[in-house]
Amino acid sequence: MRKLSLAVALLVAPTLAQAWPWSQDMANVISIKPGESVDSKQAGMQPFPSRSVPVKGTTVFVKDMDAARNMANPVAANEQSVAQGEQLYNIYCTPCHGQSGTGDGLVGAKLIMTPWNLTNSNDMHTWDPKEYPDGYIFGYMAMGGAVMPSYANDLSPTERWHVVNYVRKVLQKAQPATAAAQAK
Ligand code: HEC
Structure with a gap:
């Protein structure tokens, strides 16, 4: 009987582990997730940090x-x-x-x-x-x-x-x- 309960415990252990909150802690830190926004006017369209995306034209800003x-x-x-x-x-x-x-x-x-x-x-x-x-x-x-x-x-x-x-x-x-x- 004891052996059986041990076997059952081992079987359900991974399931329990998945359900425990700590398994998601890394994903649930306070941060902006993809598709989320800090700007309520542009929900889901958070602005990129400046100079992190290609800009149109040249960044030289001087002709020659x-x-x-x-x-x-x-x-x-x-x-x-x-x-x-x-x-x-x-x-x-x-x-x-x-x-x-x-x-x-x-x-x-x-x-x-x-x-x-x-x-x-x-x-x-x-x-x-x-x-x-x-x-x-x-x-x-x-x-x-x-x-x-x-x-x-x-x-x-x-x-x-x-x-x-x-x-x-x-x-x-x-x-x-x-x-x-x-x-x-
Ligand atoms: C990968 C190497 C490299 C790096 C990094 C580099 N340079 Fe140069 N630099 C050169 C070489 C080689 C020349 C010689 C001229 C040429 O390449 O046409 C030169 C020439 C120059 C000249 C002309 C000097 C003269 O006597 O007329 C200036 C001014 C200059 N570099 C400034 C800078 C500054 C300021 C930085 C940092 C933002 C920088 N360089 C980073 C390689 C480099």
Whole structure:
């Protein structure tokens, strides 16, 4: 008799287990389920987080490199902007341009072309803002180069200006590029 009841208990155990609430706990956490909405006006149509879906057209927001060059930097290079720029630079640019900005990143070393030097020790050209204005750096991020990929989809225009501010204020040390070049 005891054996029989044990057998019965074992048989129904999985069924009971399925019925117990803990088996559904993971599914019943407080969260938005597919087809549910946080917006009562659009029940079942919750908005996607911004920039999580493809957008129509281009995200470059600038026609070409010439147009980019002529853009004035609308973001003040204050402490906050430079700090945000640093964070973004460390994520998106260091693999190639390196923490120093000279182009000594680990990924950059594997490319067919060494990433160019973003600091004042660039021997191809100085970073004189008259010849290479903020818009040039902004445009390079938007459009990329021959080897460098475009960061238009990763960095919003405002984020790109933050990176520009970081490059200018920290990597190029805020000193006039021409003065640095003359000092050489
Ligand atoms: C996958 C490697 C790679 C990454 C990541 C990368 N670059 Fe570049 N970058 C290059 C290469 C290579 C060049 C040389 C020019 C070319 O590719 O046409 C370059 C050139 C540049 C130039 C032109 C420099 C000059 O002397 O005229 C700028 C400005 C620039 N990069 C900025 C950035 C910024 C800012 C980031 C981060 C958002 C970034 N790059 C991320 C590879 C990279």
